[in-house]
Amino acid sequence: MSSYDFLAGCYDALTYDVDYSAWADYIEKHFRKNPLPGNTVLDLACGTGSLTRELALRGYELIGVDQSPEMLSRAADKNRGGSPVEPIFLCQSMENLDLYGTVDACVCCLDSVNYVTDPKKLRRAFQRVRLFLTPGGLFLFDINSSAKLEGLDGQVFLDETEDTYCVWRAEFSKRSRICSYFMDIFRLDESTGQWGRGEELHRERAYTVPELTVLLEEAGFTDIRTFGDLKMRAPKPNEPRIFFTARKEI
Numbered sequence: 396m397s398s399y400d401f402l403a404g405c406y407d408a409l410t411y412d413v414d415y416s417a418w419a420d421y422i423e424k425h426f427r428k429n430p431l432p433g434n435t436v437l438d439l440a441c442g443t444g445s446l447t448r449e450l451a452l453r454g455y456e457l458i459g460v461d462q463s464p465e466m467l468s469r470a471a472d473k474n475r476g477g478s479p480v481e482p483i484f485l486c487q488s489m490e491n492l493d494l495y496g497t498v499d500a501c502v503c504c505l506d507s508v509n510y511v512t513d514p515k516k517l518r519r520a521f522q523r524v525r526l527f528l529t530p531g532g533l534f535l536f537d538i539n540s541s542a543k544l545e546g547l548d549g550q551v552f553l554d555e556t557e558d559t560y561c562v563w564r565a566e567f568s569k570r571s572r573i574c575s576y577f578m579d580i581f582r583l584d585e586s587t588g589q590w591g592r593g594e595e596l597h598r599e600r601a602y603t604v605p606e607l608t609v610l611l612e613e614a615g616f617t618d619i620r621t622f623g624d625l626k627m628r629a630p631k632p633n634e635p636r637i638f639f640t641a642r643k644e645i
Contacts, residue, residue, distance in 0.1 A: 440507030444470025
């Protein structure tokens, strides 16, 4: 079982309830609060490129990076035409980020940071992001909080659309602080009328705010701040999603 090989074909259908416009609105609030040095934005772990497209349509120059070729293929199709400047897509892991120049902001959304389960690799990823940020550039990302991931233990979920059926269960290990999602996915092939079945395993690490703050500081970031779930206030206790912003010093 490998992440996103099979899921890529039905990811958008299963995440129909994600309001990417609201996410882009929130990101722009931070951009306005602390103006960027320029207009180039890196969407790290961009997936199928829905947020990439939303930001590109608003006039930003986007670079989308993801380690899944299947997800990137769909991202490229989704972003072809429409925006003033068509995004560039690169197939890379976070810790091996390697751009051709600098960016003015990096966003890494929808708990993608949790998917880097090795803290050493995450520190490396933060270092790579800082390396390619313009001085004064902003790094914004979110995480599923420890409280949320711990609360998923033993839960079973069902997602269903006309052509997709997904059952997944979650197990949280207190020892490793990793939440594993075991997914059974059934997808209808419209060309044949047959249903295909795939299995995937996804894993997220429960990071605390202090842990991530230390990793950001070790990577050289300054002005590290935390916010509630799509809010401009500090996170409340047991908030399910926490946002971070950090700066590369001028």
